[in-house]
Amino acid sequence: MGKQIIVKTLILFAMLGYGFASQAQVQVSARTDTDHIRIGEQVKLILSATVPNQGVGNVVFPQLPDSFSHWEVVSRTGLDTSAANGNKVFQQTLVLTSFDSGSWDLPALKFDVLNNGGVTDSAFTDSLRIEVGTVAVDTTKAFKPIKNVRSVPWNFWDYWLYFAIGFSVIIIGIGLLVYFRSRPKKAVVKPTAPAVPPYEVALLALKQLREEKLWQQGDVKQYYTRITDVLRAYFEQQFNIPALEQTSEELLQHIKPVTVLNQQRDRLRDLLTVADLAKFAKLHPTPEEHERALAQAFEIVEWTKPAVEKAKEAEKTNDAGKTEGAGN
Incomplete structure (x- = not known):
């Protein structure tokens, strides 16, 4: 009975040690190209994961929704892979924007570590804070008058397709008219009187x-x-x-x-x-x-x-x- 408890304890410590080892082997990070933008401007969020060539199968990047907590995802790239110091480096860039002024956090993001087709561990990035400022308005200056509606000058090339279609219809109509008028008319065949009434x-x-x-x-x-x-x-x-x-x-x-x-x-x-x-x-x-x-x-x-x-x-x-x- 005591031997079984000792064996189970050793297995548990071995699994915990493997988990800590895998977490230590995988390094993940999240950084932005700026920490201050104005409403509607864009910021790049660069996610990266460094994985050793041996010991770890793969890493699953976090899947951010198109809209989350004051942020909108404008675009996202695929995973770029490179090698450095015997490790594989995966990187993805997301372009974000915000239309709410204030100080907003980008939450910590979770990366899943895969071994033998299953999730064995997870790694997290640090959260990031970005200031979203408003556009400064100078209230001391007078309001400018509203601009009048400006008419765009007429340009033939803006309507050339309509002219071409109309001209083609006219040409086809004239051609059909000439054809039907010049076509020889079929002579009306009068029924011949039968020999027998x-x-x-x-x-x-x-x-x-x-x-x-x-x-x-x-x-x-x-x-x-x-x-x-x-x-x-x-x-x-x-x-x-x-x-x-x-x-x-x-x-x-x-x-x-x-x-x-x-x-x-x-x-x-x-x-x-x-x-x-x-x-x-x-x-x-x-x-x-x-x-x-x-x-x-x-x-x-x-x-x-x-x-x-x-x-x-x-x-x-x-x-x-x-x-x-x-x-x-």
């Missing part, structure tokens, strides 16, 4: 659609797409209405100036409504509605075909009636 093409397409029996085969969407496409193509060729590029509502608006076509407005609206619901809303019309849609398409084409063609057909019908009567 448009109404005959439409009637033939509707008859072919009826023979294909698409809705009977379950292809309802294609059935109504073909009906509306035939009518739209017919309107474009017969009345110069861009029907293929318009929605149903736009098409109904554009047929108003065409009297003969506008007379079929209600029938066309009913057909387009059912077709849009079948194509886009997946509506399944009844067989009667399928037949009525195709019949409406035939009626629209028959009603709107040119009056000359109607007169020719009427004349043919009359001739056929006369021939049949003469035969009887």
